Amino acid sequence: MTTGTDVATPDQISADARSRGRHPIAGPVSTLILLFARAVTAVRAIWSPDGPPSRQHVYFANHSSHGDFILIWTVLPPRERRRTRPVAGAEYWLKSRLTRFVGRDVFNAVLIERQPETRSDDPVARMAGTLDEGASLILFPEGTRNQTDDPLLPFKSGLYHLAKLRPDVELVPVWISNLNRVMPKGEFVPIPLICTVTFGQPLRVCADEPKQDFLDRARAALLSLSPHTDTAA
Amino acid sequence: MTEARSDLLTLVLGICAFLIIATVIGQVLQRRLSPDRSNASIENLNARINAWWVMVALIGIAFLAGRAGVIVLFAFCSFAALREFVTLTRTRRADHWALAAAFFVVLPVQYYLVATDWYGLYAIFIPVYAFLLMPIAAVLRGDTERFLDRVAEVQWALMICVFCISHVPALLTLQIPGYEGRNVLLIAFLVIVVQMSDVLQYVWGKLFGRTRIAPRLSPSKTVEGFLGGVASATLIGAALWWITPFTPLQAGLLALVITLMGFFGGLVMSAIKRDRGVKDWGHIVEGHGGLIDRLDSVIFSAPIFFHIVRYGWSLT
Numbered sequence: 001m002t003t004g005t006d007v008a009t010p011d012q013i014s015a016d017a018r019s020r021g022r023h024p025i026a027g028p029v030s031t032l033i034l035l036f037a038r039a040v041t042a043v044r045a046i047w048s049p050d051g052p053p054s055r056q057h058v059y060f061a062n063h064s065s066h067g068d069f070i071l072i073w074t075v076l077p078p079r080e081r082r083r084t085r086p087v088a089g090a091e092y093w094l095k096s097r098l099t100r101f102v103g104r105d106v107f108n109a110v111l112i113e114r115q116p117e118t119r120s121d122d123p124v125a126r127m128a129g130t131l132d133e134g135a136s137l138i139l140f141p142e143g144t145r146n147q148t149d150d151p152l153l154p155f156k157s158g159l160y161h162l163a164k165l166r167p168d169v170e171l172v173p174v175w176i177s178n179l180n181r182v183m184p185k186g187e188f189v190p191i192p193l194i195c196t197v198t199f200g201q202p203l204r205v206c207a208d209e210p211k212q213d214f215l216d217r218a219r220a221a222l223l224s225l226s227p228h229t230d231t232a233a
Numbered sequence: 234m235t236e237a238r239s240d241l242l243t244l245v246l247g248i249c250a251f252l253i254i255a256t257v258i259g260q261v262l263q264r265r266l267s268p269d270r271s272n273a274s275i276e277n278l279n280a281r282i283n284a285w286w287v288m289v290a291l292i293g294i295a296f297l298a299g300r301a302g303v304i305v306l307f308a309f310c311s312f313a314a315l316r317e318f319v320t321l322t323r324t325r326r327a328d329h330w331a332l333a334a335a336f337f338v339v340l341p342v343q344y345y346l347v348a349t350d351w352y353g354l355y356a357i358f359i360p361v362y363a364f365l366l367m368p369i370a371a372v373l374r375g376d377t378e379r380f381l382d383r384v385a386e387v388q389w390a391l392m393i394c395v396f397c398i399s400h401v402p403a404l405l406t407l408q409i410p411g412y413e414g415r416n417v418l419l420i421a422f423l424v425i426v427v428q429m430s431d432v433l434q435y436v437w438g439k440l441f442g443r444t445r446i447a448p449r450l451s452p453s454k455t456v457e458g459f460l461g462g463v464a465s466a467t468l469i470g471a472a473l474w475w476i477t478p479f480t481p482l483q484a485g486l487l488a489l490v491i492t493l494m495g496f497f498g499g500l501v502m503s504a505i506k507r508d509r510g511v512k513d514w515g516h517i518v519e520g521h522g523g524l525i526d527r528l529d530s531v532i533f534s535a536p537i538f539f540h541i542v543r544y545g546w547s548l549t
Binding site: 042044178181184187189191192193194 | 329333
């Protein structure tokens with residue numbers, strides 16, 4: 001792992017990526033990761049009554065493991081998967097050559113700087129720009145991996161600002177179940193367990209909805225998909 | 234050897250003929266009575282028939298690949314079953330290493346011992362060694378919350394999903410005089426009797442079922458279905474004596490033991506599902522339950538069948 005001078009800014013990265021294109025083995029590596037995710041978790045999607053997504057969306061999900069967006073990615077229909085990009089912390093994914101290859105080339109992540117003091121550009125503007133290019137986004141509004149016994153941490157405000165900036169793009173809550181047991185933080189051997197990914201009804205921000213009201217509503221929509229609140233499960 | 238081949242061929246042709254007839258009946262019933270797929274009984278029947286085709290194809294391929302193929306097939310069944318079982322347990326982070334060991338050490342070692350025919354060790358590896366070593370792996374993390382529950386659940390998962398299932402391919406290691414090279418037919422006997430018992434209990438129950446046998450566990454099981462299913466599956470077992478080393482009477486008695494163990498095994502597995510508030514163990518076939526739902530009767534009858542045959546007929 002390298003630090004300090006070796007860390008590039010997201011702008012340099014995206015310019016770099018544009019100029020040289022995707023790494024030639026990124027495609028096969030992503031296929032291998034998808035097969036591995038299926039072998040370990042036998043992951044199953046539970047769609048909302050509208051069926052699998054076909055339009056551009058912002059997916060927002062609970063976050064407890066590095067594998068979270070891989071599972072969402074795995075269950076999405078291939079065409080939707082190709083344009084879906086996870087939003088992830090630059091300081092983590094640019095740490096070493098390996099994480100940079102995986103984050104940038106394999107997952108095509110939108111890397112944002114999470115520390116407001118040190119960042120050079122606005123993460124919400126970057127996300128909106130990515131939406132303008134036609135991509136779907138996967139967002140973890142808790143901001144970090146949830147290590148507590150609470151099912152869901154309070155949301156950061158990025159989701160609200162993005163929804164205000166691009167009100168036409170629908171926000172889809174996605175609950176990932178069991179993956180925190182497959183690979184808890186700090187463990188490196190995954191335990192094979194069956195995971196489900198539950199997609200909820202899309203929502204949008206209302207014209208004059210206050211920030212906290214919207215965040216509470218979005219959080220409740222996500223939480224309602226969790227099996228702990230569902231008596232049928 | 235050629236005799237074994239011709240018996241196997243007769244059996245495979247018989248099974249295929251049976252499945253083709255069953256498929257035709259299922260399709261006709263669906264066209265007539267459930268064109269919009271609304272009749273649950275007919276949909277259930279067709280789902281079972283489809284599952285049998287898959288089962289026959291997989292077992293057929295494994296049989297062709299020989300002993301290694303059968304062992305690999307059941308090792309994968311154990312893996313998928315263990316994954317379903319552990320998903321429903323309430324393990325904590327402190328169980329991580331114990332669970333990793335269950336999947337990546339205990340399971341492969343058990344099947345390796347079966348493959349190398351080390352009976353003295355595979356018969357006690359999980360009941361003794363895993364039983365003692367798994368709680369040690371868990372206790373080193375120092376989390377005492379529900380410790381006994383967690384340790385017991387992992388041990389149960391291993392016994393059901395690895396130990397019991399591994400006794401199906403273990404039938405290949407028995408050395409029965411005059412039955413050399415035909416052991417694969419013992420697996421066929423076990424699986425056919427269990428599957429026939431399951432479906433005949435269902436059919437008898439649908440036709441004549443009045444009295445519920447275990448209303449709190451499994452509302453669809455009836456005394457009439459149980460008696461009719463067990464009796465007719467026992468007769469089918471007796472009629473299959475020619476593929477076994479048994480006389481018709483012995484084959485019938487063994488089929489009776491298999492069906493009884495299968496029935497009560499189904500009840501036990503239902504009780505666990507009720508306890509955990511789920512209808513099915515998993516979703517290995519979309520909408521038709523998990524692997525354990527399909528295997529629960531085999532799981533309970535396999536070790537008992539194995540040991541009776543070993544004591545009564547095998548040289549080892």
